Amino acid sequence: MRDFARLYVELDATTSTTAKLAALKRYFAVASAADAAWATYFLAGGRPRQSVPSRLLRECAVERAGLDAWLFEECYQAVGDFAETVAHVLPPPRSSTPTGLADWVARLSTLRGAAPDVIRERLFAYWDELDWNGRFLMLKLIGGGFRVGVSRLLVTRALAEHAAIDPKTVAHRLIGYTHIAARPDSGAFTALIAPDADAHASPGHPYPFFLAHPLLREVATLGDCARWMVEWKWDGIRAQLVARQGRCWLWSRGEELVSERFPELDAFGLALAQGAAARAGTVIDGEIVVWKDDRALPFAQLQTRISRKVLTPRILQTTPVVLLAYDLLEHAGKDVRHLPQFERRALLETLVRDADDPRLRISPLIELATWEDYALLREQSRRRGVEGFMLKRHDSTYGVGRTKEDGAWWKWKIDPMSVDAALVYAQRGHGRRASLYSDYTFAVWADDGVGQERRLVPFAKAYSGLTDEEIAQVDAVIRKTTVEKFGPVRSVTPTLVFELGFEAIQRSPRHKSGIAVRFPRILRWRHDKAVAEADTLASLNALLDEAGSAQPG
Amino acid sequence: MNDLVVARPEGLYCPPGDFYIDPWRPVARAVITHAHSDHARAGSGHYVAMRDAEAVLRIRLGNIDLQSMDYGERIVHHGVTLSLHPAGHVLGSAQVRLEHGGVVWVVSGDYKTQPDPTCPPFEAVRCDTFISESTFGLPIYRWQAPEDVFADMAAWWRANAQAGRASVLYCYAFGKAQRVLAGLRDAGATDIGALVCHGAVQVLNDAYRRTGVDLPATHRVSDLDPAALRSALILAPPSAAGTPWLRRFGQFSDAFASGWMLLRGARRRRALDRGFVLSDHADWPGLQSAIAATGAQRVIITHGQVAPMVRWLEQQGLQAAGFDTEYDEDAAESAAESATESGR
Numbered sequence: 030m031r032d033f034a035r036l037y038v039e040l041d042a043t044t045s046t047t048a049k050l051a052a053l054k055r056y057f058a059v060a061s062a063a064d065a066a067w068a069t070y071f072l073a074g075g076r077p078r079q080s081v082p083s084r085l086l087r088e089c090a091v092e093r094a095g096l097d098a099w100l101f102e103e104c105y106q107a108v109g110d111f112a113e114t115v116a117h118v119l120p121p122p123r124s125s126t127p128t129g130l131a132d133w134v135a136r137l138s139t140l141r142g143a144a145p146d147v148i149r150e151r152l153f154a155y156w157d158e159l160d161w162n163g164r165f166l167m168l169k170l171i172g173g174g175f176r177v178g179v180s181r182l183l184v185t186r187a188l189a190e191h192a193a194i195d196p197k198t199v200a201h202r203l204i205g206y207t208h209i210a211a212r213p214d215s216g217a218f219t220a221l222i223a224p225d226a227d228a229h230a231s232p233g234h235p236y237p238f239f240l241a242h243p244l245l246r247e248v249a250t251l252g253d254c255a256r257w258m259v260e261w262k263w264d265g266i267r268a269q270l271v272a273r274q275g276r277c278w279l280w281s282r283g284e285e286l287v288s289e290r291f292p293e294l295d296a297f298g299l300a301l302a303q304g305a306a307a308r309a310g311t312v313i314d315g316e317i318v319v320w321k322d323d324r325a326l327p328f329a330q331l332q333t334r335i336s337r338k339v340l341t342p343r344i345l346q347t348t349p350v351v352l353l354a355y356d357l358l359e360h361a362g363k364d365v366r367h368l369p370q371f372e373r374r375a376l377l378e379t380l381v382r383d384a385d386d387p388r389l390r391i392s393p394l395i396e397l398a399t400w401e402d403y404a405l406l407r408e409q410s411r412r413r414g415v416e417g418f419m420l421k422r423h424d425s426t427y428g429v430g431r432t433k434e435d436g437a438w439w440k441w442k443i444d445p446m447s448v449d450a451a452l453v454y455a456q457r458g459h460g461r462r463a464s465l466y467s468d469y470t471f472a473v474w475a476d477d478g479v480g481q482e483r484r485l486v487p488f489a490k491a492y493s494g495l496t497d498e499e500i501a502q503v504d505a506v507i508r509k510t511t512v513e514k515f516g517p518v519r520s521v522t523p524t525l526v527f528e529l530g531f532e533a534i535q536r537s538p539r540h541k542s543g544i545a546v547r548f549p550r551i552l553r554w555r556h557d558k559a560v561a562e563a564d565t566l567a568s569l570n571a572l573l574d575e576a577g578s579a580q581p582g
Numbered sequence: 583m584n585d586l587v588v589a590r591p592e593g594l595y596c597p598p599g600d601f602y603i604d605p606w607r608p609v610a611r612a613v614i615t616h617a618h619s620d621h622a623r624a625g626s627g628h629y630v631a632m633r634d635a636e637a638v639l640r641i642r643l644g645n646i647d648l649q650s651m652d653y654g655e656r657i658v659h660h661g662v663t664l665s666l667h668p669a670g671h672v673l674g675s676a677q678v679r680l681e682h683g684g685v686v687w688v689v690s691g692d693y694k695t696q697p698d699p700t701c702p703p704f705e706a707v708r709c710d711t712f713i714s715e716s717t718f719g720l721p722i723y724r725w726q727a728p729e730d731v732f733a734d735m736a737a738w739w740r741a742n743a744q745a746g747r748a749s750v751l752y753c754y755a756f757g758k759a760q761r762v763l764a765g766l767r768d769a770g771a772t773d774i775g776a777l778v779c780h781g782a783v784q785v786l787n788d789a790y791r792r793t794g795v796d797l798p799a800t801h802r803v804s805d806l807d808p809a810a811l812r813s814a815l816i817l818a819p820p821s822a823a824g825t826p827w828l829r830r831f832g833q834f835s836d837a838f839a840s841g842w843m844l845l846r847g848a849r850r851r852r853a854l855d856r857g858f859v860l861s862d863h864a865d866w867p868g869l870q871s872a873i874a875a876t877g878a879q880r881v882i883i884t885h886g887q888v889a890p891m892v893r894w895l896e897q898q899g900l901q902a903a904g905f906d907t908e909y910d911e912d913a914a915e916s917a918a919e920s921a922t923e924s925g926r
Contacts, residue, residue: 041846041850097897103887104721107722107887109845113845114722117723458847
């Protein structure tokens, strides 16, 4: 654990990518394969199932620290992170052991399902042999992983440089590596950094997803629009359908196997894999959307379906999904990602036509004469339930991840809907924003009718979009204007107005305002507006009408 | 109610003595616990403070009507016996002891119980009512021994110097900077390179030296050639972060010395290379031992973690309450440092 804790401290202490890469390589150079297997798992974003229930973990920590529950809660509110709070309040350790990361993971896994008094006894013993950093990490591991400002891409680079192999090979092998149920051992790590190309790949492995950059400059700077393939940007779940050797796997972009969530697509993929033409291997990249009456339904529909534990026949009937195919990565068992976009598209169109199945639809190309025409059509995005356009250079290859230099794929999204809203509640943030009031609830004015005083109705929570400096300023105002405290939440006398942006809006009987918005975020601080000038519920309703397609959830 | 101190809109007020302690609005008579700007504000008619606070008070408040007292010296005003006692916070920091009609109250100001080579240690004063700060009044706050912190600081500085990189350490210009200078000297670190101080710090170093505190030699940036800067430790107020003043140091490593650096979120928010946990306030055990040592049965909390401390004290069987005050060291100090920054 000590080597891994040192690595963690080094990664946490610096903002320099070069320094992080160097720290990772130093660690991989000294760590055993068994320890490195787990380090890779956690750093690449793996989150195992929680091994001790939160409540029991908290009770044990409070007891060992000798604090009253209320005082521990105060501490947690000040720190904003459970593992860090516990590490601060536990009494000093009595010994220290050289137990490595893999052994710690094994020890912690024995806690899962154990009797509460056994868990308590073991936790106390473990805490007694770990220093501050060790305890902090151990608690993070129990809770199911942590964030340390290292991207999966950076871990991929570090492994590739450590093993002197191609980063793309590592990226491909890393797919599925961080699955929630994975138990990577020394063999898995050795396979990850093995020199030979595909010796250990499972037949179900997808390819790393190629990601688009947001288009922040004028679209005209992309040159002649005839050199670009334009599609709607669908608001669903990005997925790869892998059909090989008579079997099918459906992977989400989070590299989670989602076959079971979408049995109709799984059945389609199985049929495809068992068909003569595709037996050698087919991989389709596309978007899973709920499709009804010849159109895609809002993401909210998909969301209600994802959140169900059991998919009843009724749900399958009311929210049927399709795969909107937009790229072909493997054809007849061959990796075709190096082919230009238009050639892959031609292969894909043939495949979709031959499959002739309602569950597989092609994401149509929009062909217009000028960028101005596209800009005009893009205005209809909201009504059509899409997020704008995807622009793909017609001669581009299929890349890996979100590459910086390559302008092959762009997402040309519509500007978010926005309203000016007043800040009415604030809560302290977590992690980097711990102890600052950085999570806000916003309200608009509701008019209850003639003779009634208008009142502010909360409708959205947002915690992103401000600079650290602005957060500090808002924090100071919140402390000065607090009316009441409810645990970690403060109500304030509204004095601040912010422009809030969001992607979608729909009616929601569960919200006081009767409205739910998607991805709310702060666009800017309206220093120029007084609270009385904040928008009204009527302006939100107008957006609702404009969005048109939104259905009651 | 025969309270010796009450909270008024102007500040903490002693009714029988008709004077204020650390008022935040101008008043006729103000007793000042220490010269940090949230406790020593301009505009009052007559000031009383500990003798060692005079040099810094004059830098910050200019030509004020100031009456100096030594620790332990007693004066009687309107029948109230007033004396000042070491608070261990910064140079000249004092607790104010008030005695009237056989009752004793003590106002702590800010204090710490850890050793500090630049000022005499906190002295527990027996009293009936103790008015205490609680800046770090939660069990998460437990300080390391200062010598360990200075050893870490020296190791960081040495590693930077060996890599040919300047070390920029942000800290309060008054109090913390001088404690760091003396602490690094006592840790035997002054051979690593030159000690360079921002103008806002240097002004206060001179005040300390005039008051008789021994500090290692410090330089202004302009006194050194650029090569010497690459192994130097530069002390600057937090307000200097991100300013063009830093450009002259080329590539440097930066760090912040403050009790707030205990929390990972606070460290990451500042996006600095290092955070050294070094505070001039009492930590949780320090607050507990200080309060217990006064023997007070009634405790009033002025600022910081007021609600948790009050609740905890009540659980210990004491009579506890909070005062509404306007003490905010972070905001006030950064304003004061900006005001003296022209002195670089």
